Amino acid sequence: MHLQPRWASASILAIVSLLSGCEKAAPAAAPSVQKVGVFTVSTQAVSVTSELPGRTSAYQIAEVRPQVGGIVQQRLFREGGDVKAGETLYQIDAAPFKAAYDSAVAAHAKAEANLASVKLKAERYADLVKINAVSKQDYDDADAALKQSQADVAATKASEDAARINLNYTRITSPISGRIGKSTVTPGALLTASQATALATVQQLDPIYVDVTQSSTELMALKRALESGQIQRAGNDTAKVKLVLEDGTTYPHDGKLEFSDVTVDPGTSTVTIRAVFPNPHHDLLPGMFVRAVLQQGVNTKGLLVPQQGVARNTRGEATALVLNGEGKVEQRTLEVGDAVGDKWTVKSGLNVGDKLIVEGLQKVKPGASAEAVPAGNLNTAKQ
Numbered sequence: 169m170h171l172q173p174r175w176a177s178a179s180i181l182a183i184v185s186l187l188s189g190c191e192k193a194a195p196a197a198a199p200s201v202q203k204v205g206v207f208t209v210s211t212q213a214v215s216v217t218s219e220l221p222g223r224t225s226a227y228q229i230a231e232v233r234p235q236v237g238g239i240v241q242q243r244l245f246r247e248g249g250d251v252k253a254g255e256t257l258y259q260i261d262a263a264p265f266k267a268a269y270d271s272a273v274a275a276h277a278k279a280e281a282n283l284a285s286v287k288l289k290a291e292r293y294a295d296l297v298k299i300n301a302v303s304k305q306d307y308d309d310a311d312a313a314l315k316q317s318q319a320d321v322a323a324t325k326a327s328e329d330a331a332r333i334n335l336n337y338t339r340i341t342s343p344i345s346g347r348i349g350k351s352t353v354t355p356g357a358l359l360t361a362s363q364a365t366a367l368a369t370v371q372q373l374d375p376i377y378v379d380v381t382q383s384s385t386e387l388m389a390l391k392r393a394l395e396s397g398q399i400q401r402a403g404n405d406t407a408k409v410k411l412v413l414e415d416g417t418t419y420p421h422d423g424k425l426e427f428s429d430v431t432v433d434p435g436t437s438t439v440t441i442r443a444v445f446p447n448p449h450h451d452l453l454p455g456m457f458v459r460a461v462l463q464q465g466v467n468t469k470g471l472l473v474p475q476q477g478v479a480r481n482t483r484g485e486a487t488a489l490v491l492n493g494e495g496k497v498e499q500r501t502l503e504v505g506d507a508v509g510d511k512w513t514v515k516s517g518l519n520v521g522d523k524l525i526v527e528g529l530q531k532v533k534p535g536a537s538a539e540a541v542p543a544g545n546l547n548t549a550k551q
Contacts, residue, residue: 202536205527205543206491207474209518214470215463217506219412220441222380224456226373227444230343231366232257234359236265236334247350251342251370258340258367260359265338269331276324283317290314346372347450371454374447378411378423380460381438409443410461421446425462471514474543477526478504478512488518489525489532491540497525499534 238260245257290310297307342348349369353359359367411419423445432439443460445452452458473488481487486502502517518524525532526543 201495201539202528202531203539203541204491204497204525204529204532205545206523206540207477207526207543209471209473209514209520209522209524211469211520212472214467214472214508214513216467218382218386218462219459219506220380220382220462222378222441222458222460224452224454224458225377225379226346226371226454227375227377228344228346228372230346230370232340232342232368232370233363233366234258234260234337234340235361236260236337237358237360238262238264238338240353240355240357240359242355243351243353245348245351245368247348247368249348251345251348253342253345255342256339257342257348258353260338260340262335262338265331265335269328269335272324272328272331276321276328279317279320279324283314283321286310286313286317340367342370344370344372346370373450373453375444376447376452376454377426378409378443378445378452378458378460380441380443380462381433381436382441384432384437384439387439408463409445411445412459412461414457419445419452419458421448423460471518471520472508472511473514473518473524474526475507475510475512477524477529478502479529486512486517489529489534490518491523491525491538495537495539497532497534497536497538 240258241261242259243257244259245251245255251257290313293302293307293310296302297304347370349371351368352365353367409423409425411421411423413419423443426442426444429440429442441460441462443462478486478488481501486504488500488502490498490500492498500517503515505513505515507513523540525538527541528538532538
């Protein structure tokens with residue numbers, strides 16, 4: 169009865185010893201190396217662009233004012249509509265100017281008739297004075313009367329021209345083609361010549377100007393980069409410009425650089441840059457806020473990396489994980505520039521040949537070992 173428990177205990181001890189021996193004999197499993205997708209950094213030509221704030225302004229602006237005084241009889245345009253150069257906008261009462269013109273025409277005709285008579289007399293006296301049929305004094309008087317009549321004709325002709333011009337001014341026309349705004353007068357209003365208040369304003373909207381401002385500091389930095397050869401010029405003063413509207417959409421038509429001002433605003437330390445854009449559908453109106461993207465140069469040794477490989481730390485700095493030559497993960501702090509599509513331009517922090525980790529980022533940490541796989545092939549490599 170007492171032998172059975174002893175035999176059971178001995179059996180249990182034997183089994184435990186056997187299991188312990190098996191555990192010591194099993195080899196330890198080697199830790200697996202995490203595979204990550206990497207992007208190999210290389211140089212390429214990158215456009216150097218500047219996105220600058222600005223506002224649109226009309227290509228031409230003409231304020232319509234009367235050049236003669238009178239009562240407005242008609243307004244011949246629709247407010248907010250398009251008008252052509254030379255199109256009549258207002259009609260001033262022309263009756264007094266027509267009477268003045270007719271009077272000037274009559275005075276000119278009278279002077280012409282008088283000139284004909286005086287001219288014939290002077291010609292006869294010129295022949296008679298040669299044979300002493302008239303005195304020299306009479307000839308001189310006839311010649312003076314001829315010259316006076318000729319002056320009278322010229323004076324009346326000038327008066328006729330002035331009267332005709334004033335009569336034409338009763339038709340107030342548009343100086344340019346464009347879109348006209350609201351009218352400040354209605355029929356029956358009394359106008360005065362060259363009055364301070366404009367009757368209406370005509371603005372040419374196609375093409376249209378976009379005036380943007382760039383800081384003088386950025387302009388000098390760009391100039392130094394161009395001079396050092398770090399950046400090459402994108403073109404001449406007709407470089408293309410793109411436009412981003414207030415709602416974030418891109419304007420469908422490209423513009424061209426018109427000129428850069430030669431004066432720095434002392435209050436803002438900025439330089440005004442003007443571009444001109446086609447505006448066939450009048451989508452752009454004067455005074456709109458826009459952002460212009462100017463291509464100012466080309467960096468032939470630029471670095472572009474996928475945005476998915478760049479993160480931000482708690483201080484807002486751009487960071488990236490790089491797989492070094494020893495297969496270890498390093499963290500780098502980057503200085504990034506503008507976005508180009510789905511990539512960032514990198515100013516510092518990465519070098520040519522660096523292997524930037526863009527896939528499997530969540531599975532590795534700085535200091536860990538990893539195996540590089542070309543980006544896009546990570547899932548295939550795992551299989």
